[in-house]
Amino acid sequence: MSMDIPGVFNFFKGHPSFRLLPxxxxxxxxxxxxxxxxxxxxxxxxxxxxxxxxxxxxxxxxxxxxxxxxxxxxxxxxxxxxxxxxxxxxxxxxxxxxxxxxxxxxxxxxxxxxxxxxxxxxxxxxxxxxxxxxxxxxxxxxxxxxxxxxxxxxxxxxxxxxxxxxxxxxxxxxxxxxxxxxxxxxxxxxxxxxxxxxxxxxxxxxxxxxxxxxxxxxxxxxxxxxxxxxxxxxxxxxxxxxxxxxxxxxxxxxxxxxxxxxxxxxxxxxxxxxxxxxxxxxxxxxxxxxxxxxxxxxxxxxxxxxxxxxxxxxxxxxxxxxxxxxxxxxAKVLSRFREEFANRAEALYESIKKFLPKETMFEMPKGGYFSWLTLPEGYDAREIGKIAYETYGIILANGSDFEVIGDERNWGARSIRMSISFLEVDAISSGIELLGKVCQEYASKKGIEF
Missing domain, CATH: 3.40.640.10 (Type I PLP-dependent aspartate aminotransferase-like (Major domain))
Incomplete structure (x- = not known):
């Protein structure tokens, strides 16, 4: 999936929100x-x-x-x-x-x-x-x-x-x-x-x-x-x-x-x-x-x-x-970025802990633009990403995008890269809540634990 396709909640884009550009x-x-x-x-x-x-x-x-x-x-x-x-x-x-x-x-x-x-x-x-x-x-x-x-x-x-x-x-x-x-x-x-x-x-x-x-x-x-x-x-x-x-x-x-x-x-x-x-x-x-x-x-x-x-x-x-x-x-621009992104990182972490499957692996981001999410066994990140986009306009960066060509590790099976640079705090929280609904429905259909 491209980071530039139309979507409501873009967790793929790796650049600052237009509001933050100096x-x-x-x-x-x-x-x-x-x-x-x-x-x-x-x-x-x-x-x-x-x-x-x-x-x-x-x-x-x-x-x-x-x-x-x-x-x-x-x-x-x-x-x-x-x-x-x-x-x-x-x-x-x-x-x-x-x-x-x-x-x-x-x-x-x-x-x-x-x-x-x-x-x-x-x-x-x-x-x-x-x-x-x-x-x-x-x-x-x-x-x-x-x-x-x-x-x-x-x-x-x-x-x-x-x-x-x-x-x-x-x-x-x-x-x-x-x-x-x-x-x-x-x-x-x-x-x-x-x-x-x-x-x-x-x-x-x-x-x-x-x-x-x-x-x-x-x-x-x-x-x-x-x-x-x-x-x-x-x-x-x-x-x-x-x-x-x-x-x-x-x-x-x-x-x-x-x-x-x-x-x-x-x-x-x-x-x-x-x-x-x-x-x-x-x-x-x-x-x-x-x-x-x-x-x-x-x-x-x-x-x-x-x-x-x-x-x-x-x-x-x-x-x-x-x-x-x-x-x-x-220095002022850098300070603003750090504070804004820190707030978004906290919103992302809290939302993932609240709305996604309880065995989801995700650590609180300490800096930068990106963090790595791994869904529990039984979840297919590719399928969930497709459903999330088609249902709610959620754009996710599947782990398969981050392989070394010719020496793959199957990152796409359960992993997703999450970006905090583009979405605002409210959009992050809303997007993850909707992603949680996708995961819950997926778990119900597959008979796996949510």
């Missing part, structure tokens, strides 16, 4: 940015005019605003903490989805077998499969399971890596790198043997977050096997467990942990944070950034052919967001 704040930032006839940096090749082609890496002042926001206002690193970022470690892009594909195109080579396999945590973001397939990983994607309590199945990951290391079919030599050798550029790009994708904080779709111990174990494995870990760090600032009148302190990111223990300034690292402001301000701005351990991988990502053709892909939007970071309006 029209006035964006107008004010755009006016402040564009109203002056000249800006100090218009002729600076590291920044440039907002309406011209940008530098390859993106405006330096915007990258500086992002790192200041992250280092000092949210993650709140001490001045001597090696996890702190620098503007040189960032490459600005046009949002997380484009960001993932750009990373894959610039750091992997599955076509020749040099990059042997991709690992994707399951259940996964429902559109990420296409990015990996477009990058040449069709038939080369392995699912790695979330197992709860901040962990994923690391044992499975290591077993699979050992198997692929022993596989004699894949070429790893210089011959396999020839297709990307560009005579117009100096040096060889860093290409990884393996790549892994996950959403480590308030994951889409499960809502789960990984422990620091799990992150450190994965970084050690990535270094051992020459693997790049791509993390979608898009929901981590949307925590519901801290005061809403101040900026949150998110869980530490993979890239920050990798940087802390990396002593080599020439290293490309084994992690890249794929972040976006789409979930924190407005999806229509289409602006995000890559953050890497040092400046090496960030520079490589900025030097792709499409990027160097016209410079950073979101020159204007990046400066609008940069202005909002500097004038404080981005």
């Amino acid at each position: 029209n006035r704040a964006v107008i004010a930032a755009t006016t402040k940015l564009l109203d002056p006839e000249f800006r100090d940096y218009d002729d600076d090749t590291n920044n440039r005019h907002p309406l011209t082609y940008g530098s390859d890496e993106g405006a330096y002042w915007v990258r500086d605003a992002i790192t200041t926001f992250n280092n000092d206002q949210t993650f709140r690193f001490q001045k001597d903490d090696r996890g702190r970022s620098k503007p040189e470690f960032l490459n600005l892009d046009s949002g997380a989805s484009y960001g993932v594909l750009s990373i894959l195109l610039q750091t992997t080579l599955p076509h020749t077998g040099y990059t042997k396999q991709a690992f994707v945590v399951t259940p996964t973001y429902f559109l990420i499969n296409s990015c990996f397939i477009d990058a040449g990983f069709s038939g080369k994607i392995t699912a790695i399971d979330e197992i709860g309590n901040g962990e994923i199945n690391i044992d499975l990951l290591e077993r699979k890596l050992e198997q692929f290391e022993k596989d004699p079919k894949d070429s790893q030599g210089e011959e396999a790198l020839k297709p990307i050798m560009n005579p117009l550029r100096k040096g060889q790009k860093k290409i990884y043997k393996y790549v892994m994708y996950c959403i480590p904080t308030f994951s889409n779709p499960s809502g789960s977050s990984y422990s620091e111990e799990t992150k450190l174990k994965l970084i050690d494995i990535a270094r051992k096997y020459d693997m790049l870990i791509i993390t979608d760090d898009v929901y981590d600032m949307l925590t519901f467990e801290e005061p809403f009148d101040e900026l949150p302190k998110p869980l530490i990111r993979f890239v920050q942990l990798d940087r802390r223990s990396n002593e080599d300034p020439e290293s490309y690292g084994n992690t890249v944070s794929n972040a976006t402001f789409s979930k924190l301000i407005a999806p229509g701005l289409r602006f995000g950034y890559h953050e890497t351990v040092t400046d090496k991988l960030a520079a490589q990502l900025s030097h792709g052919g499409a990027n160097t053709s016209g410079g950073t892909p979101s020159q204007l939007n990046s400066m609008i967001v940069g202005t909002m970071l500097l004038n404080g309006s981005a």
